[in-house]
Amino acid sequence: MDWGYFKELLMGGVVKGSIYALIALGYTMVYGIIELINFAHGEIYMIGAFTALIAAGVLTVAGFPAWSILILASAAAVVWSASYGYTVEKIAYRPLRGAPRLSPLISALGMSIFLQNYVLLAQTSNFMPFKNLFPEEGFLENISEVLSATEVIIIFTSAVVMILLSLFIKYSTTGKAMRATAQDRNMAMLVGVNVDKVISATFIIGSSLAAVGAVLIASNMGQINFFIGFIVGLKAFTAAVLGGIGSIPGAMLGGLVLGCTESFGTGYVSSDYEDVFAFTLLVLILIFRPAGLLGKSDIQKV
Amino acid sequence: MKPILDVKNLTMDFGGLRALDSLDIDVRPGEIAALIGPNGAGKTTFFNCVTGMYNPTQGDVLVNSPSGYSTRLNGLKPNKVTERGLARTFQNIRLFQNMTVLENVMIGRHCHSGAGHEIIMDPDNSPVKRMAASAFFGGMEIAATLLKGKRFKEREQETVQYSYKVLEKVGLEKFANNFAKNLPYGLQRRLEIARAMATEPFLLLLDEPAAGMNPQETKELDDLIQRIRDKEGISILLIEHDMRLVMSISQRIFVMDYGKKIAQGTPGEIRTNDAVIKAYLGEDIDA
Amino acid sequence: MGEILKSLKAAIWFMFLTFPIMVIKVNPIEDTVVWRWMNMAYIGVGVFFLSFLWRFMLARRNQGKKAEESGKARMPIGQRIAEEPKIKYPAIALVGAFALTIPFWADMYNTNIMTNVLIYVMLGLGLNIVVGLAGLLDLGYVAFYAVGAYSYALLNHHFGANFWVVLPMAGFLGAAFGVALGFPVLRLRGDYLAIVTLGFGEIIRLVLENWNEFSMGPSGIANIDRPPFFGIKMDLFQKTDFMYYVVLALAILTIIAVTRLKNSRIGRAWIALREDEIACQAMGVDRTKTKLMAFALGATWASMAGVVFAAKSTFINPPSFSFWESVLILVIVVMGGMGSVVGVILGASIIVLLPEYFREFSEYRMILFGGAMVLMMVFRPTGIVTAMRQKYTIHK
Numbered sequence A: 001m002d003w004g005y006f007k008e009l010l011m012g013g014v015v016k017g018s019i020y021a022l023i024a025l026g027y028t029m030v031y032g033i034i035e036l037i038n039f040a041h042g043e044i045y046m047i048g049a050f051t052a053l054i055a056a057g058v059l060t061v062a063g064f065p066a067w068s069i070l071i072l073a074s075a076a077a078v079v080w081s082a083s084y085g086y087t088v089e090k091i092a093y094r095p096l097r098g099a100p101r102l103s104p105l106i107s108a109l110g111m112s113i114f115l116q117n118y119v120l121l122a123q124t125s126n127f128m129p130f131k132n133l134f135p136e137e138g139f140l141e142n143i144s145e146v147l148s149a150t151e152v153i154i155i156f157t158s159a160v161v162m163i164l165l166s167l168f169i170k171y172s173t174t175g176k177a178m179r180a181t182a183q184d185r186n187m188a189m190l191v192g193v194n195v196d197k198v199i200s201a202t203f204i205i206g207s208s209l210a211a212v213g214a215v216l217i218a219s220n221m222g223q224i225n226f227f228i229g230f231i232v233g234l235k236a237f238t239a240a241v242l243g244g245i246g247s248i249p250g251a252m253l254g255g256l257v258l259g260c261t262e263s264f265g266t267g268y269v270s271s272d273y274e275d276v277f278a279f280t281l282l283v284l285i286l287i288f289r290p291a292g293l294l295g296k297s298d299i300q301k302v
Numbered sequence B: 001m002k003p004i005l006d007v008k009n010l011t012m013d014f015g016g017l018r019a020l021d022s023l024d025i026d027v028r029p030g031e032i033a034a035l036i037g038p039n040g041a042g043k044t045t046f047f048n049c050v051t052g053m054y055n056p057t058q059g060d061v062l063v064n065s066p067s068g069y070s071t072r073l074n075g076l077k078p079n080k081v082t083e084r085g086l087a088r089t090f091q092n093i094r095l096f097q098n099m100t101v102l103e104n105v106m107i108g109r110h111c112h113s114g115a116g117h118e119i120i121m122d123p124d125n126s127p128v129k130r131m132a133a134s135a136f137f138g139g140m141e142i143a144a145t146l147l148k149g150k151r152f153k154e155r156e157q158e159t160v161q162y163s164y165k166v167l168e169k170v171g172l173e174k175f176a177n178n179f180a181k182n183l184p185y186g187l188q189r190r191l192e193i194a195r196a197m198a199t200e201p202f203l204l205l206l207d208e209p210a211a212g213m214n215p216q217e218t219k220e221l222d223d224l225i226q227r228i229r230d231k232e233g234i235s236i237l238l239i240e241h242d243m244r245l246v247m248s249i250s251q252r253i254f255v256m257d258y259g260k261k262i263a264q265g266t267p268g269e270i271r272t273n274d275a276v277i278k279a280y281l282g283e284d285i286d287a
Numbered sequence C: 001m002g003e004i005l006k007s008l009k010a011a012i013w014f015m016f017l018t019f020p021i022m023v024i025k026v027n028p029i030e031d032t033v034v035w036r037w038m039n040m041a042y043i044g045v046g047v048f049f050l051s052f053l054w055r056f057m058l059a060r061r062n063q064g065k066k067a068e069e070s071g072k073a074r075m076p077i078g079q080r081i082a083e084e085p086k087i088k089y090p091a092i093a094l095v096g097a098f099a100l101t102i103p104f105w106a107d108m109y110n111t112n113i114m115t116n117v118l119i120y121v122m123l124g125l126g127l128n129i130v131v132g133l134a135g136l137l138d139l140g141y142v143a144f145y146a147v148g149a150y151s152y153a154l155l156n157h158h159f160g161a162n163f164w165v166v167l168p169m170a171g172f173l174g175a176a177f178g179v180a181l182g183f184p185v186l187r188l189r190g191d192y193l194a195i196v197t198l199g200f201g202e203i204i205r206l207v208l209e210n211w212n213e214f215s216m217g218p219s220g221i222a223n224i225d226r227p228p229f230f231g232i233k234m235d236l237f238q239k240t241d242f243m244y245y246v247v248l249a250l251a252i253l254t255i256i257a258v259t260r261l262k263n264s265r266i267g268r269a270w271i272a273l274r275e276d277e278i279a280c281q282a283m284g285v286d287r288t289k290t291k292l293m294a295f296a297l298g299a300t301w302a303s304m305a306g307v308v309f310a311a312k313s314t315f316i317n318p319p320s321f322s323f324w325e326s327v328l329i330l331v332i333v334v335m336g337g338m339g340s341v342v343g344v345i346l347g348a349s350i351i352v353l354l355p356e357y358f359r360e361f362s363e364y365r366m367i368l369f370g371g372a373m374v375l376m377m378v379f380r381p382t383g384i385v386t387a388m389r390q391k392y393t394i395h396k
Helices: A003-034 A041-061 A066-096 A102-122 A149-171 A173-183 A185-190 A195-221 A228-243 A248-269 A271-288 B043-050 B078-083 B101-108 B117-121 B127-147 B150-170 B185-197 B215-232 B243-249 B267-271 B274-281 C002-017 C019-023 C037-069 C077-083 C085-105 C108-133 C142-159 C163-185 C190-210 C236-262 C265-275 C277-282 C287-313 C323-336 C341-357 C365-379
Strands: B005-014 B017-027 B032-036 B058-064 B070-072 B086-088 B203-207 B235-239 B252-257 B260-265 C024-027 C032-035
Touching (some): A003 A173, A041 A066, A041 A195, A041 C024, A066 C002, A102 C019, A102 C190, A102 C323, A102 C365, A149 A173, A149 A195, A173 A185, A271 C163, B005 B043, B017 B260, B032 B043, B032 B243, B043 B203, B078 B086, B086 B185, B101 B185, B101 C265, B127 B150, B127 C265, B150 B185, B150 B215, B185 B203, B185 B215, B215 B243, B243 B267, B252 B267, B252 B274, B260 B267, B260 B274, C002 C019, C002 C037, C037 C365, C085 C108, C085 C236, C108 C265, C108 C323, C142 C190, C142 C323, C163 C190, C163 C287, C236 C287, C236 C341, C323 C341, C341 C365
Parallel strands (some): B032 B235, B086 B203
Antiparallel strands (some): B005 B017, B058 B070, C024 C032
16 A cells, blocks of 8 residues: 555545535535525636636736735635625525425526526636636745645635634524524524525525635636536535535535545546546435435425 | 224334324224314324324334224335325315316325226235236336227226216315316315325325314315215314314314323313313413 | 616626626736626616516516416416317427428428437427426436437447337336436435436446447447338438438327326326325325336437437437536426427427527527526426316216
């Protein structure tokens, strides 16, 4: 057994996994509250990446310093992703509350296709090179043999963001309202929770997290196109289901497990089947443990 | 005479919550029995346990059909329970809204109208035999449907006729080709009863059949329920909040509170039962 | 005034929202930026007016719902026309005559396109069983299409198998695949089912792409035989025409089959399951068996359509069986009308023909389909043609 190789794969898996987790949080939060697979979530992430790319491009031309570009471009990605998330909910999901379950699902799929092609038409169908937004500073080099500086930043940032989110959900008023709505929407409404606002807030927070993930992953991968949201979205969804959809720690755990599975699968079996590992894991988990690793099996209300 | 439904020591836990606690309830042949209790007492949960929606944590659900067959229902799927002769309605109407009134009843005929249903439904056959029959006749039925053979058409016609007769019994025949969603509320409740009757049950479980009805409609429902018992020989167990209805039509009443049975007896006995009065009116009323 | 203000707000919001993507275009290599301010103006004006329309339509929809609840809803015009025998039968005759004579007056190119329409009619009707009637969202439908196409292509390539032999075989194979996949996953809730089928579809495509020894990988299989006709030699034109008639016959068979299924005991159980799963089970319907039947029958048609597709195009490779193909078929069903046979035929025609005959439209094809899916669900979830239910007459 080659420990160096193993460690490399493990770290690769953790890096990938933390980003899946960031995006999975968006799926899980939305599902927890309105029981909808938000197919368009992957596209929100893609739009975040494009917004960051555009903002960084404009700021570079205007001659801003590297650190300010990182901060401003990330902020732009978060703001616009959140706005798209909010708008998508208002247009494609809100009018469908109370409709048969199939309707919002098809609407979500339609929204996803729409957004993909919107970016395709307004921007480009080609891959765009994405400059690493993290400036090359001396103290970031050579932290470890297996991890690049960017990768360390990815793991660190994801961890911080997730801790902040957990605290927010646990202690803030909005967070409490979210948990109440997830438990029982009608009851929450009766005790004075503005459910519409809570749902909007959920979409905004989920989309912001996706934007953070987008900036991180794009910096690491070095290129983006209009289609990146689909596969990443699907994988993040897998992570969410793996951990137990609706559960926030579950999404994090699911992301890490999925990232490592992929990493070891491609490293030890075959890199041709990278996506097959993820899908197989998804199919197996749904068949054998549909509630996920940390989820509770729910009892159907009659 | 043996009770047709004999529930013993039924317990249902949801996580840490005990929704039903060692419940004993029985329904005798030809009887109208009622299950009452404050909201949240566990009445609907009881129905769900009996009809296979939930699998009870403990206890037995036994049925003794009038045809002399006895069986245990625990853990059976809802459709299997229906095949054994129990049918139910729902508290919040659950009709097939985008199907016609007649088609709703025809769905009730489902387990009696399929090819080979005698073999599939006969509880004497082994599960393997029933499953094999189910798969085989399923394939045959697809073929028959595609070829639209004579036997297939006859069977369809039988289903239509039978369902129409059921509609006549509840007085909905003139709405046969309307969509279920276009029926007024009171008639939707009736349609739910008709749909359940089409499954040829010997016990009908009605979950708040009078909810949301005006006094006139309730009166008509009262008549309908008695007629079903008298003319069709179907026994009835109903959950109901309308005390006037309960007291007037049921022979025996079971009272539940917090998942436990707190009383049972004739309407007269229940009316004067201290535990029941307490449960409904609160503890400090006797001051 | 309030309405104008609302529209104004919407316009400003969308101008802000679309600002980075619509207005700015950067070239990260040369570090240049193009500003397209006109786009912002278009968005502003467009949203301003569309916003009125959106609110008007929403209000109308909600009114319609209320009317329905009070039982006052009028029968839609389309339905009244379709139920009028004076219009119904001549219309069927007209469409039939049109379909039958196409090869006589259309050139090879257009006959080919009509063959495509018919293949999508088959696929759409097959998926309609699964999605429209049984209410199971299958996003990996194309996997069964691939099963059929590859089984014919491979059998023909290796053993020279005859189209007419493989066609029924592929039907059964598709059904077997449907049962094998359906058995474990049909217990899942609707939205999970969508994802699992999507995953399954992608697995099949990735395997076809990578397992070179079996499927010849991305380069695909070429020189697949067209269907033979009693060994008569035909030139390319005749072959195209014959192919058209073969597909037409199969499509008509599909139409008959789906119509019969729809108004049968099985079909009723599907619809009831779609309407209310719990009530349906409580009425004695075996949920797993009923769903499996829908899944297997849907797969049967997809698989047979796959055989036809392989024979028609004489060349297949994995990209023909991507997720987008599944989406396209789904759009046909959703647009046309879930559960409606006429709707699916209409949907297939629109979705295949529009991009063919309006080339400039083809670039915007996917964005329009995506938008249409959302709008359909919001304003007309039953599709262009609302599915009707059979009326029964009672013999006394």
